[in-house]
Amino acid sequence: MKMSKKEKYLLGILGTVLISILYYQFIYINQVKKLDVKKKEKVEIETRHDEVLQSIKTLESRKENLKILNSSILEKSSDFYPTILQEKIILEIDKLLTDSGLNGNIAFSPIEVASVETMVAPEVAKAESSMKIIADEYNGSYKSEEEAKKQETPNAGKDEKSGEKVESQTGVATAEQLKVAINFTGSYDTLKKFILSVQEYKRKVVITNVAITPKSEAQVTGTMNIEFYAVPKLGDDDAAYLKWTMESVHGKDILFSTGAASGAYNSTVEEQGTKVDINDFVMMLRPTSSELPVLTIGKAKDSSRETYLYSDNAKIEDVEIEFNEENEKIYYKYKTTKDFYPKSNTSVGKEITTISKDIVMEITSEARTSTNDNSTVKLKVINNTKKNVNLIIKSDDNSNPRVSVVSEGNTVNVTKK
Numbered sequence: 455m456k457m458s459k460k461e462k463y464l465l466g467i468l469g470t471v472l473i474s475i476l477y478y479q480f481i482y483i484n485q486v487k488k489l490d491v492k493k494k495e496k497v498e499i500e501t502r503h504d505e506v507l508q509s510i511k512t513l514e515s516r517k518e519n520l521k522i523l524n525s526s527i528l529e530k531s532s533d534f535y536p537t538i539l540q541e542k543i544i545l546e547i548d549k550l551l552t553d554s555g556l557n558g559n560i561a562f563s564p565i566e567v568a569s570v571e572t573m574v575a576p577e578v579a580k581a582e583s584s585m586k587i588i589a590d591e592y593n594g595s596y597k598s599e600e601e602a603k604k605q606e607t608p609n610a611g612k613d614e615k616s617g618e619k620v621e622s623q624t625g626v627a628t629a630e631q632l633k634v635a636i637n638f639t640g641s642y643d644t645l646k647k648f649i650l651s652v653q654e655y656k657r658k659v660v661i662t663n664v665a666i667t668p669k670s671e672a673q674v675t676g677t678m679n680i681e682f683y684a685v686p687k688l689g690d691d692d693a694a695y696l697k698w699t700m701e702s703v704h705g706k707d708i709l710f711s712t713g714a715a716s717g718a719y720n721s722t723v724e725e726q727g728t729k730v731d732i733n734d735f736v737m738m739l740r741p742t743s744s745e746l747p748v749l750t751i752g753k754a755k756d757s758s759r760e761t762y763l764y765s766d767n768a769k770i771e772d773v774e775i776e777f778n779e780e781n782e783k784i785y786y787k788y789k790t791t792k793d794f795y796p797k798s799n800t801s802v803g804k805e806i807t808t809i810s811k812d813i814v815m816e817i818t819s820e821a822r823t824s825t826n827d828n829s830t831v832k833l834k835v836i837n838n839t840k841k842n843v844n845l846i847i848k849s850d851d852n853s854n855p856r857v858s859v860v861s862e863g864n865t866v867n868v869t870k871k
Contacts, residue, residue, distance in 0.1 A: 518747070518766035525746045528688055529759050533658040535684035538565050538632045543682055547634065550655070554648035558638040558678075565632050630684040639675045658683050733846075734808050735775070735786075735815040739831055739856050741823045742768045748829040749773070751788060752795075753806070754816075761804075765790045770830045777813055778803055779839035784813070812842040819850035819857055830856055837863040846871065 457465070540562060551558050638645065645666070652659050659682055666676040733754040740748055749771055752762035765771050775788035780802065787803035788795055796804045808814070817833075837843045842865045850856055850870065859868050 521745060521747045521766050522764045524688060525750060525764060526759065528746070529762070531685050531687055533656070533757065534629070535657055535682060536687045538630050538682060538684045540565070540632065543632065543634070546657075547636070547680075550648060550651050551636075551638075554640075554651055555644040556638050556640040556648045558636045561635040561637075563633040563635075565630065567628055567630050569628050632682040632684075634680045634682070636678045636680065637676075638678060639669065639673065641672055642674055645674060645676075652680070732810045733814050733816045734806065735813075737773075737815065737817040737831075737833075737857075739817065739819040739829070739850075741820055741827045742766075742829050743823055743827065749790065749831055751775075751790070761795055763788070763790050763793045763795055765792060767791065767829065769828055770832060772832050772834070774834040774836070775815075776803065776836040777839050777841075777843060779841075784808060784839055784841065808841065812844050813837075813839070814844045814846065817845060817847045817850075817857055819847060819855075821849070821851045822854055822856065830858070833857055833859045835859060835861045835866045837861065837866050839864065842867060844869065 544560065547558075547560055638648075640648075649661060649664070652661055659680060661678060661680055663679040664676065665678075666674050669675045736750075736752060736754045738750040740746055742748060747764040747766045749765040749767070750762060751773065752759065756762065771791060773788065773790050775786065778785045784806050785803035786806050787800060794800065833845075835843055835845065843861075845859060845866065845868045847857060847859075847868065847870045859866070
């Protein structure tokens with residue numbers, strides 16, 4: 455059969471269309487799908503790439519924040535025992551009783567790990583006079599029951615939701631605990647002295663209950679419950695506490711013989727007495743290789759750590775502390791390159807009552823660990839008071855000191871130890 459040119463032309467068009475349809479159906483669509491997959495992979499890779507670059511950019515600040523967090527944890531846990539050692543606690547209680555002049559017998563409960571008890575005072579409904587409603591209505595502060603319910607209703611839902619959220623996010627805090635019961639006898643003054651010494655003790659010791667009965671006009675007797683808490687520590691700051699130093703002879707050869715006990719006990723208890731601390735402010739300097747911030751500055755014995763500032767500058771950190779006097783009161787304020795204290799009333803500062811007649815600041819430094827350890831603090835002290843400012847620098851590097859001091863105003867004394 456012979457085809458005309460027109461038929462050949464139409465067959466060519468039909469073949470082209472069929473080939474196009476087959477290409478589109480079996481090749482093009484598959485290639486488009488693969489291309490879409492590759493585009494998604496590209497977006498994911500670019501996103502991961504940007505995240506990695508962002509992480510690299512914030513790596514140093516994260517390291518600094520980690521050091522600050524570690525320092526905060528160590529400082530907040532410093533008041534707690536690293537672990538409960540009953541032998542050590544016996545010595546500590548004995549010293550507290552002896553120093554206060556209180557006589558007591560000690561009874562221990564077994565050491566346990568339990569949740570920390572929350573002391574909540576019971577709510578007591580206060581009786582009101584029948585005239586109070588009339589007086590409140592006259593003064594404009596009286597609210598009807600309907601008005602009170604309207605104000606309480608919106609907040610009730612929020613309180614429930616926030617309570618559920620807190621409960622879901624907060625776990626039960628547990629700690630190693632030791633409960634001690636003390637049967638005591640002594641004067642009321644010695645009892646108050648003992649309670650005060652427990653409240654001011656270097657470790658977290660809690661008096662949960664005290665019961666007193668008179669024994670005579672000058673003497674009282676009673677019982678007292680004390681709790682000791684211990685949490686694991688991140689560092690080895692409490693390594694000395696874990697060492698038992700009483701290696702020589704203790705007590706008596708014959709248990710119930712007359713006479714005082716001999717051996718290491720009495721001398722060790724006396725050696726555990728600490729010197730009077732006269733520091734008003736403290737500063738700690740560490741090498742850059744430390745897991746803690748290079749600089750920590752704050753008010754001495756600040757258990758809340760509210761006054762503490764941190765910096766992890768690997769090079770030179772400028773620190774300025776200023777003391778002012780107004781109306782015979784002393785005020786202080788200080789700042790680093792990134793932070794300052796106090797956050798409010800920055801023009802005058804925060805009031806302080808100094809421990810001694812002078813303003814004392816102890817700076818504890820460390821020797822440089824290598825040639826790459828370049829962390830340095832330039833401390834500027836401005837003394838606008840009648841008091842002397844005494845800076846005590848301990849353990850600084852002899853050849854390349856880590857801290858340098860410049861001063862303005864009145865007397866600033868620098869002592870290196």
